[in-house]
Amino acid sequence: MGDHQRHRIMMVSDFFYPNVGGVENHVYYLSQCLLELGHKVVVVTHAYGNRSGVRYMTGGLKVYYIPWKPFFNQSTFPTLLGMLPIIRTILIRERITIVHGHQTFSTLSHHALLNSRIMGYKVVFTDHSLNGFSDAGSIHMNKVLQFTLADVSQAICVSHTSKENTVLRSGLSADKVFVIPNAVDTEMFKPAFEPPSRSEVVIVVISRLVYRKGADLLVEVIPELCRLCPNVRFIIGGDGPKRVLLEEMREHHSLQDRVEMLGAVPHTQVRSVLISGHIFLNSSLTEAFCIAILEAASCGLLTVSTRVGGVPEVLPDDMIVLAEPNPTDMVRAIQKAIIMLPKIDPQVMHNRMKELYNWHDVARRTEIVYSRALKCPHQDLLEHLSRHLSCGAWAGKLFCLVMILSFLLWHLLELWQPADDIEVVPDVIFHTNMMDRSCGKKENDRL
Numbered sequence: 504m505g506d507h508q509r510h511r512i513m514m515v516s517d518f519f520y521p522n523v524g525g526v527e528n529h530v531y532y533l534s535q536c537l538l539e540l541g542h543k544v545v546v547v548t549h550a551y552g553n554r555s556g557v558r559y560m561t562g563g564l565k566v567y568y569i570p571w572k573p574f575f576n577q578s579t580f581p582t583l584l585g586m587l588p589i590i591r592t593i594l595i596r597e598r599i600t601i602v603h604g605h606q607t608f609s610t611l612s613h614h615a616l617l618n619s620r621i622m623g624y625k626v627v628f629t630d631h632s633l634n635g636f637s638d639a640g641s642i643h644m645n646k647v648l649q650f651t652l653a654d655v656s657q658a659i660c661v662s663h664t665s666k667e668n669t670v671l672r673s674g675l676s677a678d679k680v681f682v683i684p685n686a687v688d689t690e691m692f693k694p695a696f697e698p699p700s701r702s703e704v705v706i707v708v709i710s711r712l713v714y715r716k717g718a719d720l721l722v723e724v725i726p727e728l729c730r731l732c733p734n735v736r737f738i739i740g741g742d743g744p745k746r747v748l749l750e751e752m753r754e755h756h757s758l759q760d761r762v763e764m765l766g767a768v769p770h771t772q773v774r775s776v777l778i779s780g781h782i783f784l785n786s787s788l789t790e791a792f793c794i795a796i797l798e799a800a801s802c803g804l805l806t807v808s809t810r811v812g813g814v815p816e817v818l819p820d821d822m823i824v825l826a827e828p829n830p831t832d833m834v835r836a837i838q839k840a841i842i843m844l845p846k847i848d849p850q851v852m853h854n855r856m857k858e859l860y861n862w863h864d865v866a867r868r869t870e871i872v873y874s875r876a877l878k879c880p881h882q883d884l885l886e887h888l889s890r891h892l893s894c895g896a897w898a899g900k901l902f903c904l905v906m907i908l909s910f911l912l913w914h915l916l917e918l919w920q921p922a923d924d925i926e927v928v929p930d931v932i933f934h935t936n937m938m939d940r941s942c943g944k945k946e947n948d949r950l
Contacts, residue, residue: 508877510537513545513593514546515602515611519531523769528794529631545593546567548568548611550570555569576608579611581614586611594624601624601876603626607630607631617651620654620656620887629660646895646898648673652675656875657680659869661791662816664813664816681871685794687798687800689857692773692774698803705736705782706735706807708783708786712745716743717788718746724830725752726752726756738776740768741765742766750764781847783804783807786809790809792817796817803849807826809828888907
């Protein structure tokens with residue numbers, strides 16, 4: 504490591520492989536690059552089916568699949584103190600110095616941050632999404648986030664829009680929040696050796712077919728665009744509750760030969776779908792940072808997207824056409840993109856993406872946040888309680904009660920099983936050369 508400080512990092516999130524998504528990719532690639540930089544990294548997530556216990560992934564990435572089943576939407580059931588014994592054991596066994604939680608909707612992440620900071624560990628939190636302020640679900644999650652971030656060491660957001668949203672929702676000082684964008688594996692997402700024919704324009708959509716991802720917009724946009732542009736064809740990859748609406752639209756307008764529905768697409772096959780098209784369409788209604796746009800641009804596709812959240816920050820203006828989230832403006836934007844297509848060189852776009860976004864840069868910037876977190880002063884129980892008491896007239900007192908119970912349970916565990924009696928895991932060094940392979944490839948994982 505030379506002059507750099509070596510960290511021992513515990514990544515915690517309910518969202519990790521074999522589940523597929525933006526948070527899962529972020530945790531995996533960031534962990535691989537941090538390993539390559541000489542840090543120790545372990546990932547803690549809940550069990551997936553029969554996948555429970557300790558597994559190793561590419562580059563020696565150690566994953567704890569703790570025996571806790573998901574309760575709702577891949578998140579574990581909130582138990583407040585139920586996770587403390589196993590989290591404490593992992594922290595001691597692995598000699599962790601930094602606990603890094605990911606995603607607001609991850610119950611496991613909130614548990615780990617709560618339990619870790621009561622034991623004196625430095626904690627960092629990354630928020631990957633935007634959330635509202637008015638509906639009941641958003642109000643509840645914002646209060647939970649305020650509790651979790653009340654005395655967090657540092658926080659990370661994936662876009663400036665996401666930072667503003669997180670600061671407003673949690674009341675966290677903006678000085679504690681860093682903006683570090685996502686990245687893309689440009690070795691995995693490359694343009695096709697032979698670009699697809701320009702005899703027709705193929706528009707690719709790869710997304711979860713849910714309301715938040717704008718599936719209802721697609722139901723109105725696709726028939727209108729097919730009417731205006733007879734040489735346009737759609738390929739739609741993804742699954743979800745809104746899929747039936749798209750299939751009904753295809754039947755109603757007799758577009759079976761122009762709209763291809765692929766269903767769920769494994770991440771390893773996303774590139775093969777992308778390189779069959781010319782334009783990537785993102786219709787999200789809210790988005791902190793869309794990794795799918797990076798993957799499409801890395802494959803040389805021109806992007807059309809709704810102007811929401813952090814999306815305008817992702818790509819330069821000549822690589823993306825933005826539209827308001829309404830059918831009329833989206834159709835106009837797609838027509839503009841079709842006119843721009845002859846000027847698009849997929850290989851040039853790919854090379855630009857290699858310079859703009861890479862996981863090595865994300866890992867190095869995250870290192871700085873870890874170093875800042877370790878310099879934060881240690882806080883005793885009274886300081887923790889004073890911070891949480893300011894979270895609300897009733898909520899603040901409830902949060903303080905949870906912290907006191909957590910503190911008492913921790914000391915009870917110290918009496919029952921002292922830290923000195925817990926066996927420390929020896930460090931195992933895996934010699935890899937993954938910095939030349941974009942910090943690891945999922946295809947080579949052996950779980």
